[in-house]
Amino acid sequence: MIEGRQTELWFTERQTDDVALSLRIAQTLLHEQTAWQELLVVETARYGRMLALDGAVQTTEKDEFIYHEMIGLVPVRSHPQPRRVAIVGGGDGGVVREVLKDPAVQQVTLVEIDPRVTEVARRYFPQIASGLDDPRVELRFEDGIAYIARLQQEVDVLIVDSTDPVGPATGLFGREFYQSAARALRPGGLLVAQTESPYLEPDIMSQALQAMAAVFPKTYLYLASVPTYPSGLWSFGVGSLGTDPRQPGARPLNGHTRYYNEDIHRAAFVLPTFVKELVNGTCQQQSTGE
Numbered sequence: 177m178i179e180g181r182q183t184e185l186w187f188t189e190r191q192t193d194d195v196a197l198s199l200r201i202a203q204t205l206l207h208e209q210t211a212w213q214e215l216l217v218v219e220t221a222r223y224g225r226m227l228a229l230d231g232a233v234q235t236t237e238k239d240e241f242i243y244h245e246m247i248g249l250v251p252v253r254s255h256p257q258p259r260r261v262a263i264v265g266g267g268d269g270g271v272v273r274e275v276l277k278d279p280a281v282q283q284v285t286l287v288e289i290d291p292r293v294t295e296v297a298r299r300y301f302p303q304i305a306s307g308l309d310d311p312r313v314e315l316r317f318e319d320g321i322a323y324i325a326r327l328q329q330e331v332d333v334l335i336v337d338s339t340d341p342v343g344p345a346t347g348l349f350g351r352e353f354y355q356s357a358a359r360a361l362r363p364g365g366l367l368v369a370q371t372e373s374p375y376l377e378p379d380i381m382s383q384a385l386q387a388m389a390a391v392f393p394k395t396y397l398y399l400a401s402v403p404t405y406p407s408g409l410w411s412f413g414v415g416s417l418g419t420d421p422r423q424p425g426a427r428p429l430n431g432h433t434r435y436y437n438e439d440i441h442r443a444a445f446v447l448p449t450f451v452k453e454l455v456n457g458t459c460q461q462q463s464t465g466e
């Protein structure tokens with residue numbers, strides 16, 4: 177090493193052909209090919225440990241709370257009786273940890289296709305995986321699309337915490353899956369799915385919303401700011417059989433949150449004009465002016 181110089185290792189996610197995010201790596205902890213995907217765990221200099229799948233950032237210790245609280249708590253807090261929750265994907269356990277904070281939740285089924293994600297999360301991300309051993313939680317390592325297709329009016333809240341719609345997750349963004357999701361829900365049930373970045377993937381987002389709107393009586397969109405995801409602005413689509421997802425309920429919450437609160441819950445559904453235009457006509461936010 178020449179004095180004053182040091183080798184730097186960087187992780188780069190190519191988010192589109194023209195846009196990338198780079199994080200400096202302090203240490204590489206695990207890099208392998210699972211049966212389903214390329215899995216990487218590194219210690220980053222700024223965001224703590226990070227999990228990437230097929231080169232895409234899934235979660236970092238420093239900002240995971242934002243995504244997990246928002247995808248997990250918005251649906252369970254607005255449902256009057258979210259007794260049974262199913263999560264498709266989300267093998268790291270972050271969404272499980274959040275939904276368990278609501279005392280009304282009695283049973284959570286996590287359906288993850290790749291068991292390595294869960295094993296690695298338990299070992300390298302114990303705080304994210306902390307809910308997985310709760311007695312209310314059932315783990316299933318199988319294809320979420322096939323699992324949900326077998327359910328008939330069995331769950332109150334269905335959360336899709338998937339990777340981007342490439343590879344195994346593609347089917348989770350289509351109309352056929354939303355049809356079986358609607359059948360899997362009990363009356364009043366809610367589906368929430370991560371629907372990518374309105375800046376960088378507007379077509380994926382609006383097509384997913386359109387597909388939901390073709391199936392569910394009501395469709396909504398909400399946003400959260402996630403620094404390590406493409407563009408930093410992230411969207412979540414909601415298909416509802418009746419419950420209005422915009423209103424948080426009054427049950428006490430067991431456990432602390434760092435992003436989520438009742439004001440954020442309501443405010444997350446307030447959309448900037450360019451996002452409204454992208455989902456024009458498909459979401460309750462504009463079609464009725466509510």
Ligand code: AG3
Nearest residue numbers: 232233234235266270337338
């Ligand atoms: N699932 C959504 C990650 C999508 C990020 N996309 C990307 N980096 N290109 C996250 C799983 C966390 N439980």
